[in-house]
Amino acid sequence: MRTLKTLPSGDLERDIRGHLVVCGGAEAERVHAENALRIRLGECPFDLALGLDASIVGVSDGPVPVNLEIARAVLKATGIRAVVDCQTEVVETAQRAAELGVSEAFAENPQRITHTELLLLGQHGGQLKIGLPV
Numbered sequence: 001m002r003t004l005k006t007l008p009s010g011d012l013e014r015d016i017r018g019h020l021v022v023c024g025g026a027e028a029e030r031v032h033a034e035n036a037l038r039i040r041l042g043e044c045p046f047d048l049a050l051g052l053d054a055s056i057v058g059v060s061d062g063p064v065p066v067n068l069e070i071a072r073a074v075l076k077a078t079g080i081r082a083v084v085d086c087q088t089e090v091v092e093t094a095q096r097a098a099e100l101g102v103s104e105a106f107a108e109n110p111q112r113i114t115h116t117e118l119l120l121l122g123q124h125g126g127q128l129k130i131g132l133p134v
Helices: 025-043 066-075 094-100 103-108
Strands: 002-004 022-024 080-091 113-122 127-133
Touching (some): 002 025, 022 025, 025 080, 025 113, 025 127, 066 080, 066 113, 080 094, 094 103
Antiparallel strands (some): 002 022, 080 113
């Protein structure tokens, strides 16, 4: 499996000549998982206290826990076998934003940024750790 490599920002990576970079193996699995996560988190806002409105994802009446919905979305990514851990938090302080490396995003939208971190198992047998601010 091969795909275009991305930077942590989600932009396509280019080499020194400006050509797009292609990656394979565990790196390709990471890219697929990050893209699935970016798409799912960008589709609708999550209330971390309440979860996702179940009617949005077509299940029963109660809210769907955010971590469950995120894990379900990431498992659809090519090359991902399992979600080992999923943590989601609202970044509430500038100090926490700095610890996560999302100070710029926090400054633009104080206390409205969410950080999601997942530990995954890829088909290549290794663990992948991805973390995204949204």
